[in-house]
Amino acid sequence: MRVRVSIAARLLAVLAAGSLSLTACGSGSSTGGSSPAAGNELGLITPGTLTVCSDIPYPPFEFEKGGEYTGFDMDMIRTIADGLGLKTEIKDVGFDGLQSGASLAAGQCDLGASAITITEERKKNIGLSDPYYDSLQSLLVPADSAVKTKADLAGKKVGVQQGTTGEAYARKNLPSDAQILAYPSDAELFPALQSGNVDAVLQDYPVNLGHTEGGKYKIVEKYQTDEHYGFAVKKTGSEELLKAVNTQLAELKKNGKYQEIYDKYFTE
Secondary structure (H helix, E strand, O other): OOOOOOOOHHHHHHHHHHHHHHHHHOOOOOOOOOOOHHOOOOOEEEEEEEEEOOOOEOOOOOEEEOOOOOOHHHHHHHHHHHHHOOEEEEOOOOOHHOOOOOHHHHOOEEEEEOOOOOOOOHOOOOOOOOOEEEEEEEEEEOOOOOOOOOOOOOOOEEEEOOHHHHHHHHHHHOOOOOEEEEEOOOOHHHHHHHHOOOEEEEEEHHHHHHHOOOEEEEEEEEEEEEEOOOEEEOOOOHHHHHHHHHHHHHHHHHHHHHHHHHHHHOOO
16 A cells, blocks of 8 residues: 655755765865765875875985974975875884785775885785885995995995895996895984995985085996886775875976975985
């Protein structure tokens, strides 16, 4: 038997449906209804927030200043997050766990931003964005050092950062009797040079360049290794996030914001 619905009941149903519709529309980000933050389509650990892992310090890419994490990577990732209508949270983690994918797989963060060179080996364990920075390796020594080239490192101690392409380059290209010592980060690596525990440091050019300020240290060689940095995500399950990051990267290069951030950090 059909149930007869009164006009009042029908009116109440229409009003209820309209209320639900308004509630759904109001749940998006304040930056715009089309923002990915609206329904956590990006699969973020914390909806509305891009949680980023980085190995700090590694100036000029990531370092602490005035109680806040800053640097080229940090500025880039915050600008990308802004474009997606997201807040950012930065976590300091070890580089080895980050480049291996362990930190991402464990759910510590949504994205890794830590001067991560794109390599085929890393692609087996993590997803990597389009390149956002082209880098060189370099050799840093005290200003009064007799070392002029990598050939002069025979029998010398050379500091590198563990798990980096700089370490890989050193082990492949330095004299066989050079002693290569790996440190967790630049925070331990550069002090080792300052204290004389190593004779030279081989790592990314921009990082070594920062240590030449004041004239006590100098870069004697640069090595073209065709390296490109990318932002990292977990291998599976972050496809939409990776797509969104790549879209933002392309937009930053198009609208001039990338060049603005680049010029802020990379001047000789």
